[in-house]
Amino acid sequence: MSTQQTIGFIGFGAMASRMAANLQKAGYAAIAYTPSGKGGDGSTPFFSSPAEVTQKADIVLACVPDDEALAASMYGPSGALAGMKADQLLLNTSSVSPEAADALFKAGQEKNIIVIDCPVSGSTPEAEGGNLVVLAGGEDSAMARAKPIFDAIGKTTIHAGPSGSGAxxxxxxxxxxxxxxxxxxxxxxxxxxxxxxxxxxxxxxxxxxxxxxxxxxxxxxxxxxxxxxxxxxxxxxxxxxxxxxxxxxxxxxxxxxxxxxxxxxxxxxxxxxxxxxxxxxxxxxxxxxxx
Known part of the structure; x- marks a missing residue:
């Protein structure tokens, strides 16, 4: 029986695709959703809604451009939260407002989903080399669970404080x-x-x-x-x-x-x-x- 974990990407642009490549090198599988519905290269299957991805994923990683894209992909009947189970881990690497990060954390709490706001410092060269700096906000126990993911995509993780501190x-x-x-x-x-x-x-x-x-x-x-x-x-x-x-x-x-x-x-x-x-x-x- 395979113990390989699957990372479900919500958003799969220049940064996320490079993070996925490093996670695959570290032994994870990757699946993804993009708002355009386009993508998929064999190694990363794409699905038609965020909920489809999160239903099939062990861990969810969101990487979208702004507050509006985060809301559109997280909430509603086909949003990422709708497909997630209690105690699942949601890593929000998107660069969004503190208010959007706080709202997602609270929405996760209502479903007993563990949300870490963890935007990254670095551009595409750092993402490609696995040399990002992860800026994370969340509880110690959540950080410990996310550590293998952070280690695969970055050279350093800074625990900035409680939820919202990373944003x-x-x-x-x-x-x-x-x-x-x-x-x-x-x-x-x-x-x-x-x-x-x-x-x-x-x-x-x-x-x-x-x-x-x-x-x-x-x-x-x-x-x-x-x-x-x-x-x-x-x-x-x-x-x-x-x-x-x-x-x-x-x-x-x-x-x-x-x-x-x-x-x-x-x-x-x-x-x-x-x-x-x-x-x-x-x-x-x-x-x-x-x-």
Whole structure:
């Protein structure tokens, strides 16, 4: 009799498909549902509703883009919760608002389903290499059950606190990521407008300690004009919007976050499916028009 456990994926985009590949290497089976109904490559069968997936899965992993997609896939007669059994584990890796994470936790409690909010820090390269940082909110006992999954998809798991803490920490981290990129884009634009050699400028920023490894990767790609999506602008702008709303609810003044959200809204209008570092390209075009 097989003891292989099956992970049921709700959402199977760029991040989830890479997580699934690492889980399959670790000995798990994977099945999935996507809103488009498309997919399936033989190693990952697809089903027509979230409930179908969760009925057949031992553990459920949700990876959808926003609050609306989470609600559509979790609730209702064909939603993921409808197909789940008591004591089943639901890992919500989606980057959503704290309110959406809290609501899912409470809905799970009503069915005795164990919900962990566990968004991840990292883009597609980290997901492919199993080097994500898992940001988890939940009880110790739940964390112990989820540990083998987290170890397969990530290099580190941070237990951020009780339920909802993972979602809140994710907003902190992505806020730093977004504002850092905006500062890089604006200062690159200044350097170009001031007449600095483009190649020298981009190469210099790759050498200095004040730029994070993540942003150095974005600078190298921007130098080559490569904005292929590792983290699409539409998702980064969404996360900044969620953070602005969360900060406003707590009366936390956040003018830098507000300005960055506007910059990313502009970039989303110009290139929503490109990597969010396309903001560097947008700023470069603005100053190039003055040349």
């Amino acid at each position: 809140r920490l994710k907003l902190v981290i992505n806020g730093i990521m977004g504002t850092g990129l905006a500062a890089v884009a604006e200062t690159i634009a200044y350097g170009l407008a001031a007449g600095l050699d483009r190649s020298m400028l981009f190469d210099a920023l790759d050498e200095v300690a004040v730029i994070s490894p993540h942003h150095k990767r974005k600078i190298r790609a921007a130098k080559a004009g490569d904005f292929s999506p590792q983290f699409p602008t539409r998702l980064m702008q969404k996360d900044m919007r969620l953070l602005m709303d969360a900060a406003a609810r707590l009366a936390v003044p956040a003018p830098t976050l507000a300005a960055t959200t506007q910059q990313l809204s502009l970039t989303r209008r110009a290139a929503e499916d490109a990597d969010y570092s396309a903001l560097i390209g947008v700023m470069e075009k603005i100053v190039a028009n003055d040349a």
